[in-house]
Amino acid sequence: MSAPGGGPLLALDLGSSSVRAIVLDDDLGPIPGGIARRAVDVRLDGAGAAEADADEYVASLADCLDELRDGGRLDGVGAVVTSSQWHSLLAVGDDGRPRSAVLTWADTRARPAGRGPKDPAAFHERTGTWHHGLYWSTRIPWLAGQLAGSRVRFRGLPEHVTASLLDDQSCSVSVASGTGLLDLASQEWDDEALALAGVGVRALPALAPPGWRGTLDREASSRWPQLAGVPWWAATGDGAASSIGSGCGDETSLAVTVGTSAAVRVVQRTAAAGELPHGLWRYRVDGDRVVTGTAFSGGGNLFAWAAAVLQGLEGVGLDEISLGGHGLTALPFHVGSRPPFAVPPGKGALAGLGLDTTGPQMGAAVLESVCHEVVRGLRAVEATVAGRPRIVLNGGALYASRWWQQAFAAAAGRAVQACGVREMAARGAALVARGVDLQPPLDDVVPTAAEIEAMSEAASRYESLRDLLIDER
Numbered sequence: 001m002s003a004p005g006g007g008p009l010l011a012l013d014l015g016s017s018s019v020r021a022i023v024l025d026d027d028l029g030p031i032p033g034g035i036a037r038r039a040v041d042v043r044l045d046g047a048g049a050a051e052a053d054a055d056e057y058v059a060s061l062a063d064c065l066d067e068l069r070d071g072g073r074l075d076g077v078g079a080v081v082t083s084s085q086w087h088s089l090l091a092v093g094d095d096g097r098p099r100s101a102v103l104t105w106a107d108t109r110a111r112p113a114g115r116g117p118k119d120p121a122a123f124h125e126r127t128g129t130w131h132h133g134l135y136w137s138t139r140i141p142w143l144a145g146q147l148a149g150s151r152v153r154f155r156g157l158p159e160h161v162t163a164s165l166l167d168d169q170s171c172s173v174s175v176a177s178g179t180g181l182l183d184l185a186s187q188e189w190d191d192e193a194l195a196l197a198g199v200g201v202r203a204l205p206a207l208a209p210p211g212w213r214g215t216l217d218r219e220a221s222s223r224w225p226q227l228a229g230v231p232w233w234a235a236t237g238d239g240a241a242s243s244i245g246s247g248c249g250d251e252t253s254l255a256v257t258v259g260t261s262a263a264v265r266v267v268q269r270t271a272a273a274g275e276l277p278h279g280l281w282r283y284r285v286d287g288d289r290v291v292t293g294t295a296f297s298g299g300g301n302l303f304a305w306a307a308a309v310l311q312g313l314e315g316v317g318l319d320e321i322s323l324g325g326h327g328l329t330a331l332p333f334h335v336g337s338r339p340p341f342a343v344p345p346g347k348g349a350l351a352g353l354g355l356d357t358t359g360p361q362m363g364a365a366v367l368e369s370v371c372h373e374v375v376r377g378l379r380a381v382e383a384t385v386a387g388r389p390r391i392v393l394n395g396g397a398l399y400a401s402r403w404w405q406q407a408f409a410a411a412a413g414r415a416v417q418a419c420g421v422r423e424m425a426a427r428g429a430a431l432v433a434r435g436v437d438l439q440p441p442l443d444d445v446v447p448t449a450a451e452i453e454a455m456s457e458a459a460s461r462y463e464s465l466r467d468l469l470i471d472e473r
Contacts, residue, residue: 004231009024009430010077010079011024012080016040017260021067023068028438034068036063036067038063048344050106053101062165083238083241083428084238086238087178089179092154100152110133111133111138113142115196116131124276127180132180137181137196141197162232172236177284180193189204212234213232214232216230233433239293240432242394243255244285245423245424245428245431247437247438252387253390253392254378254390256393259395260299261299261301262373262374263293264378280381280384296370297333297338300397321361323454325454328357331347331469332366332373343470349465374411378391378412390417391416392417392418393409394424408445409445410455420441
């Protein structure tokens with residue numbers, strides 16, 4: 001199976017913690033030496049900032065392309081596809097130069113101000129989102145206020161990348177749907193959402209038409225001549241790409257993804273998607289499909305936090321902990337929550353401590369709490385589809401921990417499958433470009449009856465503590 005343009009594919013993964021460029025072979029696996037990665041420096045502070053330097057981000061991507069070029073890995077590439085984080089925002093001047101940092105999804109400083117949608121339920125159904133600090137209807141007014149009346153326009157990270165390399169900042173409908181400003185049905189900017197944001201369409205990128213393709217500009221073509229004239233496909237939101245890359249291309253499968261954050265998603269043809277429940281969001285995969293789900297701020301970032309703060313999580317530390325059997329209860333709200341709720345960062349909790357409590361037990365409780373919270377979302381997403389869909393676990397954090405996979409299966413109360421592909425988002429973006437689905441390697445994860453019972457009892461304790469400490473009204 002060749003690239004849409006013939007030859008291997010170059011997949012760009014514009015993440016919030018790293019940027020990667022990956023050359024994929026005919027089976028959509030990375031070729032030897034075909035992965036280049038650079039970490040993203042995200043500035044965090046106690047006020048809720050989570051921002052990156054826009055030009056440094058593009059420079060990091062360029063470094064990745066240089067590495068692949070110098071290794072001869074760009075030779076013969078027939079197409080470029082992109083998976084990008086949703087929700088990012090930056091301001092640029094008339095010259096296209098950044099006037100602000102990139103606000104990543106984790107930035108929580110924006111708050112809705114003034115009036116909201118006239119009919120919040122209709123707004124949610126139409127845009128798939130809420131008037132919330134994650135979305136541009138709130139972020140644009142906040143960011144404009146920080147710039148003291150400067151004349152600016154707004155774009156997301158993928159548009160900044162293509163503006164820098166292709167001299168074309170067209171925004172895909174998939175990425176646009178994550179802004180909260182898109183009417184999902186018409187696939188045009190939504191008038192009421194624009195009014196809430198305080199901008200007109202001229203302040204935003206043009207929406208890429210169906211079949212949009214881009215090519216490198218002259219300067220970029222001279223730097224990477226192997227990619228000169230090679231077609232670029234419109235970017236796919238990373239959540240949609242990850243779901244499809246892990247084999248969850250329709251409503252027979254639910255994708256549970258745990259990377260830096262976590263999410264539960266189901267992909268459907270637009271015509272098959274029913275009314276959107278209040279607690280779920282909906283974005284576009286492309287012009288024909290939508291993805292419905294719920295997301296959580298706590299995921300692999302909490303694994304990293306626990307590994308840094310606690311002791312004994314490396315090696316067999318977790319493997320020695322029986323699921324749900326340590327008596328501890330944690331809440332995974334260290335970095336707050338995602339819409340529709342607005343639990344602020346710093347609401348993580350750990351209860352049941354004793355003098356004999358160990359570091360691995362505390363780490364296990366935190367990771368199990370992510371399972372309990374995600375399973376709450378799993379039930380809500382599962383209720384939107386017919387039958388009993390399979391559950392596929394995926395994401396770098398889960399890929400690295402068989403113990404955590406087993407905990408998710410026990411919390412879900414049934415057997416699940418774990419995706420054996422690491423670069424799911426890159427794979428998914430390639431499959432979207434090809435217009436096909438291709439199942440990846442999947443491993444069965446089967447919980448024992450004792451594990452299911454123990455995690456069920458732990459979930460009851462979790463719900464009691466959650467009700468006590470978290471107000472989501």
